[in-house]
Amino acid sequence: MERIPSSDGAPSPLARPVTFGTDLPRAMTLASDTTASTLSGGNPRGRRLTGELPDPARLLAHANGRGEGPRSVLEQESDSENDIEFLPLTSPASGYLPRPHPEYAAPCVQELLPHEFFTEQDLVGHLRQLDESKVATATALDDLWDQRSELDPTNVINSLESYEDEPNPYTNATYEVFEVLKDGTAVRQHDKRDDSDDDILEAATVWGTIKEVNPRRNAVGRMTFLQEPSPLMLGAAHMTMAKHFDMDELFQQLVGTDGNKGKTKAFVNRAFEKDELHRRTFFFVFKYYTVVGEGLKPAPWQQYDNRPSDNRSPDHIDLAECSSILGLSLQGPHMKVVEGRNRRTRRNTRKGYVYDPFAPWHLLSIQCFPDDEHTMRGEEDDSKRFINGPYAFLDALVTEYRDAVKRYTGLNEMITKLITPPSEFMFNRKLRDKLLFEDQDFTYSRRYFWAYNTLGVINEGIKSMISAYLDTFNNDFWAGRHQTLWPHPRADSAEGRSYEFRMSSLRQDLERAVLDLHNMHAKNGRTRAEIRSLREQLFSGSSVKESRRAIEQGDNIKILTGVSMVFLPLTFVTSVFGITEFTISASDWRFPVTMVCVCVPFFIIIFILQTRGGMHAFKKCGNFLGRHLNRYLRAGSTRQHQVQHQGGQYHPSAGKRMLKRTQSGIPNGHAATTDPEKNARSPWPFLGKRRRRAGDLEVGR
Incomplete structure (x- = not known):
């Protein structure tokens, strides 16, 4: 075909x-x-x-x-x-x-971004006016939050950037700022050649870039990337982006688990939010784990093993929590209003506001990864044309997913190396015994437990990352026909088909990254199966070793018991004849005769009980004597009860008597009589025969 x-x-x-x-x-x-x-x-x-x-x-x-x-x-x-x-x-x-129509190029945003300018006085005033109840914001700003009242408005940047007296956890911080023009090209705003020796942009240089938006009045969009930012730069971003994002909400998702449960989650279907700022903003929060880079330290609010290096094992893998926020804000008024149906009343009672995807936009990316593995935009990205804000957002989303695959791959390799036995075990007997049997510190049990459960937590994060993509972007979205998420104004036109064609390349890149995550999830599952096999082999070998040790201890106890049994009758006889009240001479014949008569039968009994047949015969004799003794005692007890009941005044002399045992085993006497006067005298005439008889017995007592 x-x-x-x-x-x-x-x-x-x-x-x-x-x-x-x-x-x-x-x-x-x-x-x-x-x-x-x-x-x-x-x-x-x-x-x-x-x-x-x-x-x-x-x-x-x-x-x-x-x-x-x-x-x-x-x-x-x-x-x-x-x-x-x-x-x-x-x-x-x-x-x-769909292919681009020959008469239509890919559409781009044409409306310019509003010009904005901020000063250091604005920064200090903004930091001092932050809401005290925003715990996540205070956590993200760290020391800057406590020093707000002491900030000098004339020199706030330089005063907060001196870290000579204490270790600096933000040595790998980098920043990128781009402004997108009407033709979709991204223009770098920060100076790539910084004065520092390690090619890390200084905070003062970045502040000079982010404090002014659209300085040349020719930008339709702005992309700000903050990698491993310091508290000062987070505070500056909080001020410069406060008009476009709910920064307290972003910081809450960045440093906390409320709303995301510590996993990757998408917050993009927000057309029906009550707050207008929330309706025009869309963001992804990424939560997973990475290996801490050499000489680096995670942020104070990130989870990691903060033990000193001398207290860690040589094979320790230094993991840390990492998180990032990727957000998009669309400017201008809403494009249309859609009605949402209430699930309870099934009526169109909610109104959603949809914003134009070709409106001026702001893109903000905050990445907190203590591994120095973040992706920087290179020269090959200069040829990209960012036709609108959603396109730039999805392009950055591709980078986030690829970075996640790269970090997950590194984690899998390190954990696999940790649990894989070295090839020398085939030739080294001591190494084989070390791998097969657990030591006193439970080294391998601890290692396998940590690796197995760590991979399980990592796989849960991978599943949430895959779900965040699959649950958000469907066919209608990529065709520009989604009802609330960035719909194209004219999806069926030639311009709409051209837009769909441009978005298809991003779709392919995203789905390829998601497939890589699927493969990594399966690979982690295979590694977990290998760990489970190694753990079972370790438990099997250790169990056999412990059982053999228990058998050896039992044999030793048996020998010790036998020796004590030899001296026990001897000690008994000598202690009896050693009583000072007895005047028995050492040459008396009674001592050796008693010694022989006591010790020899005792030794014979002990010898017989040591054999399986003798023990079986002894048990049979014991059971036989126990049965007959129990039968004799039970018969005597029955006769005693009969004698006691015959002299009771509550049993008439006339009539046939019989003893009937109840469920509790206590015999009750019942007279089989039909005397109506006896029944009339009963204090419970309305009860049954057995219950009346019990009442009569109580009265008789």
């Missing part, structure tokens, strides 16, 4: 995959099609069965009921660097993705 390219433009290398039914025995790729050379324009490639795709890819492809999803660039664990990726399968009905 051939796919005929459209004649209104160049064929797109991107195709939309669909799900085929089970009646198709084999999937056909472009390499096997008759028009493969025309469509691909590259080297032909052999066929590949649909069943050869990795399981995570199929999971992602059908996660939302759609058969879409490109192959992962990190398919399973190792792919060749020169491997050429297949084009996704298509059907004739699906066609290609």
